[in-house]
Amino acid sequence: MDQAVNHDLGCRGAEPETGADRACRVLILGGGFGGIYAAIELERALRDRDTVNITLVTRDNYFLFTPMLHEVAASDLEMNTIINPLRKLLRRVKTFTGNIEKINLERRCVTVTHGFDRHVHELPYDHLIIALGSSTNFFGLPGVQDAALTIKTLDDAIELRNRLITHLEEANSECAAGQRQPLLTFVVVGAGFAGVETLGGIHDFIRAAIRFYPNLTPEFVRTILISSEEFILPELGAKLGAYAQRKLTARGVEIFTRARVTAVRDGLVELSDGKTIPATTLIWAAGNAQNPLVAALPIPKSKGRILVDDYLQVKDFPGVWAVGDCALIPDHKVGGFHPPTAQHAIREGRCVARNVAADILGGKKKFFRFSTLGRLAAIGRRSGVANVFGINFSGFLAWWLWRTIYLFKLPRLEKKVRVALDWTLDLWFAKDFACVTARRPLSTTPSKGSDEEREANRAA
Numbered sequence: 308m309d310q311a312v313n314h315d316l317g318c319r320g321a322e323p324e325t326g327a328d329r330a331c332r333v334l335i336l337g338g339g340f341g342g343i344y345a346a347i348e349l350e351r352a353l354r355d356r357d358t359v360n361i362t363l364v365t366r367d368n369y370f371l372f373t374p375m376l377h378e379v380a381a382s383d384l385e386m387n388t389i390i391n392p393l394r395k396l397l398r399r400v401k402t403f404t405g406n407i408e409k410i411n412l413e414r415r416c417v418t419v420t421h422g423f424d425r426h427v428h429e430l431p432y433d434h435l436i437i438a439l440g441s442s443t444n445f446f447g448l449p450g451v452q453d454a455a456l457t458i459k460t461l462d463d464a465i466e467l468r469n470r471l472i473t474h475l476e477e478a479n480s481e482c483a484a485g486q487r488q489p490l491l492t493f494v495v496v497g498a499g500f501a502g503v504e505t506l507g508g509i510h511d512f513i514r515a516a517i518r519f520y521p522n523l524t525p526e527f528v529r530t531i532l533i534s535s536e537e538f539i540l541p542e543l544g545a546k547l548g549a550y551a552q553r554k555l556t557a558r559g560v561e562i563f564t565r566a567r568v569t570a571v572r573d574g575l576v577e578l579s580d581g582k583t584i585p586a587t588t589l590i591w592a593a594g595n596a597q598n599p600l601v602a603a604l605p606i607p608k609s610k611g612r613i614l615v616d617d618y619l620q621v622k623d624f625p626g627v628w629a630v631g632d633c634a635l636i637p638d639h640k641v642g643g644f645h646p647p648t649a650q651h652a653i654r655e656g657r658c659v660a661r662n663v664a665a666d667i668l669g670g671k672k673k674f675f676r677f678s679t680l681g682r683l684a685a686i687g688r689r690s691g692v693a694n695v696f697g698i699n700f701s702g703f704l705a706w707w708l709w710r711t712i713y714l715f716k717l718p719r720l721e722k723k724v725r726v727a728l729d730w731t732l733d734l735w736f737a738k739d740f741a742c743v744t745a746r747r748p749l750s751t752t753p754s755k756g757s758d759e760e761r762e763a764n765r766a767a
Contacts, residue, residue, distance in 0.1 A: 331359045331667055334417060334432035335400075336407060336600075338365030338393065339373075340649045341631030342438035344656030345663075346400045352664035354399065359667060361400045362430065364419055368393050368404045371461055374649060374713050375726070377501070377685075379464040380471075381508030382738040386461060388725040391718050403430070407600055410435075412624060434626045434663050437601070437613065438656065441632040441647070444596035450571035455496075455591035458505050470588055471509060472516075472742040478527065479520040491528045492586035494576055496568050497593035498534030499542065500684050503551065505590060506532045507687025510560055516740050531561045531584060533568060535593075540692065543682055547692040550701050554690055568593075595647070601633045609635050612647075617674040619659040628663065630655035636675060651677060683709040 333349060335342050346363045353359045369390040378384040393402045405421030405428070416431045443459065445452040456470065457463050471493070477483050478490040493513070495506040510530040517523050532539065532555065538548035539555075539562065552562055567579040568589075576584040597611030606621050607614040612635035613621060619636065621627040630636075632647040636655065645651050654677045662672040681695030683705065691706035693699070700708060710730065717723050 330357075331434070332432050333359060333361045333434045333436070333663060333667075334430055335361070335363045335436045335438060336365075336410070336417065337438035337440060337631065337633075338363065338367060338370055339438060339440050339631055340652035341440075341634075341656040341659075342436070343370045343393075343396065344653045345436050345438060345630065345660045346397055346656075348657045348660030349664060350397060350399045352660060353667070356667075362403055363393065363397065363400055364403045364405065364407060364417065364430065365393070366404070366406060367461075368402065370396060370718065372713075372717055372722075373459070375717075376458060376461070376464050377505040377508040379461070380458065380467040380505060381512040382468060382740070383508065383733060384726060384729050386465060388722060388729055389717070390461060391722060396718060403428075407439075410437075410600060410604060412604065412606070412627065415626070432626070434666070435628065436659055436663065437627070437629040437633060438631045438652075439598045439600055439633045441595040441611075442598055443591065444594035445591065446594065448568060448570055451568065451589070451591065454571040455589045457591050458501055467505075467509070467590065469742045471512060472740050474588065475513070475516055475520055475523070475740070476742070479522045481522070484522075487523070487527045488529070489574055489585040489587050491523070492531065492584065493529070493588045493590070494531045494533065494584060494586045495590045495592060496533045497591065498532055498536060498539035498562075498564075499592065500540070500682075502532065502534075502590075502592035503540055503555075504685050505592060506530060506560065507555065507685060509590075510555075510558065511687045512738060514559075515738055519740065525559075528559075529561060529586075530559070531563065531586070533563045533566055533578070535565065535567050537564055539564070540684055543684065543692055543694055544699075547694065547699055547701060551684070551686050551692045554686055558688065595632065598633055618662050618672045619655060619675055620662070626666075628659050630659050640676070640678060645675075645677070646679070648679070648682075650680060683712065685709045 335346050342363060349361050369392050372389040375384060375389045379386050379389060403419060405419045407417060407419055409418040416429045419428045419430055443457050456467050458467065474490045478487045483490065493509055495502050513528050514525060517525055517528065538545055539552050540548040556562060568576060569579050570577045571589060574585060574587055576586050576589060601613060606624055613629040613633055614635050615621055615629050617637060619628050619630055621629055631652040636645040638645045655675060658675045665672045681693060683691060683693040685691045685706055689706050690702055691709045692701050693705040693708050714723055714726060717726060
């Protein structure tokens, strides 16, 4: 069944198949690392089985390579270089682009909406792979969710990039002379990989851009990193964390350790130690919360994540599997559970695909076993920190390792070439500072409001 036929059947409601004629239906929820690599591996493992229908349900029709997201925000890469269209990645797996509304484990189906009119589909399954990731945790702090930008999606990176440029333009105007400091103060909360890499990228971006604005000087700019820990990048240990902290501080970054944001009010970021920071840009990279769809499921969970066994299967729920950030997977080698990182999600996706295929074909399932190979972070200005196979690296070598390893992990040769070209051109040419935003959302229905309002929108 090709994509067009599958879509048409879904929209008008396919007749139920029964008995031996019914194909086995595998449903994958989520288009992150776990979901995508599960789909790729299932496509390979079941390539000769026409009696198995595999469908990937995801909100976007592309796979986003999130480790390079901060480079889009900092204008090091164009946005299309780190996304792969699903229809180029997957040949046999069907893709359904829509919003997942409900997972019904009792009826073994998933309710999905899509289209401009948000019409409803019910997708039945025999095997369900849940790879929905996590959402952002704002900890219920007053004003934070309304004020903060996040750095989890492509839209987030583009919005952050546009915010940086817009604030530079506004601060450069004569009428903003008294407001330049808050406009050019950028606060990043959370000193893990995402927070530090985002901070390093935007710090370099602002410093490179400032010389093109005649009314601004570097003294107007403040870049601030807030960490609740004793040192930044705690995942890499005290030595590399201290090195990264020294490097960033030497470049003018202010780092507040053992501090937490308690509220955001009237353009002021309030900290747990009583300090306040006048800032109009707050980037939140401080914590993850369980996906709301996962939270609603009546299955075993701990710390907001789905408990699975060594085969990545949910106990007492045959045919239901979970991988990625939303799954809590036991690690018998070191004790505890596997961390929610991309390198683990990739292996989890492949392992769950092989186990689902084994279940369908009557083969033997295998335990998930994987040890972290290394951890790397780029901290800006061609510098980084890394721990690979237990060996610490820092400086230019760590930055080179970061770029080399992630370039090879990026799917498809076309994207590897585009990224390599962007990085090469970046050595000789200045970054672009054009702010590109959509004026109106795309819609097939007439806009509401008076003729005067519509005319004003067009004029704007």
